Amino acid sequence: MTVTIANSKLSVNDIAKVRGQLLRWYDSYTRDIPWRANEGSIPAPYHIWLSEIMCQQTTVQAVKPYYEKFLQRWPSVHDLANARQEDVMAAWAGLGYYARARNLHKCAKVVAEDLGGVFPATQEQLKKLPGIGDYTAAAIAAIAFNRPATVVDGNVERVVARFFAVEEPLPTVKPKLKALAAQFYNDFTTRPGDLAQSLMDLGAEICIPKAPRCSLCPLQAACQARKQGITKQLPRKIKAKTRPQKYGHIYWITNDQEQVLFHQRPEQGLLGGMLGLPTTDWNEDSTSLTHPEYINIPTPLHIQVQHTFTHFDLKLDLFEATLKAKLPVKDIKLCWLCPMSTGDKLPSVFKKAHKILVSPNKQNLEVAS
Ligand code: SF4
8 A cells, every 4th residue: 555645655664664763763862851751651731731832933942941930830730720810921921922821821721620620632622722723732632642643843844845855835835744744643553642752853853954964864764855965955935024124112110119110011912911111112113103191201221122023123212211190091001010020020022121221231231132
């Protein structure tokens, strides 16, 4: 019997051979990942779910300290469900993509309150939970419950594109890469979680983006890109559009008790629900920015913070200001806090500004990025 997918044929024997090569490599190789279960033990679904949500668009290296901090503070899904949302958001600060933190908390509540603290085992049921899409459901089903599932993250896409020498560019080729990867996963009931992790690890450690380490790769003999000498060209990508440049102001507003005014951002939108410093809208036209009506004319510090979001670059000018007699604005959440105990609760863009603004030497700084 032969498997035929879009001109890339693998026989059942070939598939078995690839699986064997991947699993032998996986067994002989240890990657220091705190949520990985020791050989022979079963990983806790809570741990795998937490790590998979954190790893969405974030590197394992960046996730590790957050994962450990969350588990120490909220050792079970019940503990996380009982946490205050603002504490979860503050603990997530700096990890980015903050909708993940809101959904993490919502999902913990559903699992703890509606499902008795037990995560469902199938992809279909997992996908009904907040914040769990196709990829995450497949990863949890395979890794935490040992169910066959086609687990394809960016690392697996790169391995598959090279193994089959797929020339079409990302992101349009994603469905084809998933179909090709499915050849490895389909109906493999013995060790589906380990197979998924072997492909993910291979992409993260060996089949790396710029200079794949093919001489260490268990798939080198059959890899089509290696045979054709095009490993570094693959996977091809459609050229990304240039990110727009946006501008804004940040305000450091103090009172006579040495507190600073902070802003709880609205639930919806960028950095939703996170604590930040008062800011203008962020626009492409810097001349359209106007100071908030609740402050006296602010003093520019001539310091700029630069930050890169996925879809735009941002330059923020810093200002010092004082408040008018009272806050006239009722629809925004403002609060006075001690600035020294607040930095860790801020998302990265505000953390950069905060670091400068609490510095006694800030007048000597010119540009921060
Ligand atoms: S041989 Fe090289 S290009 Fe091919 S899968 Fe292995 S590391 Fe990637």
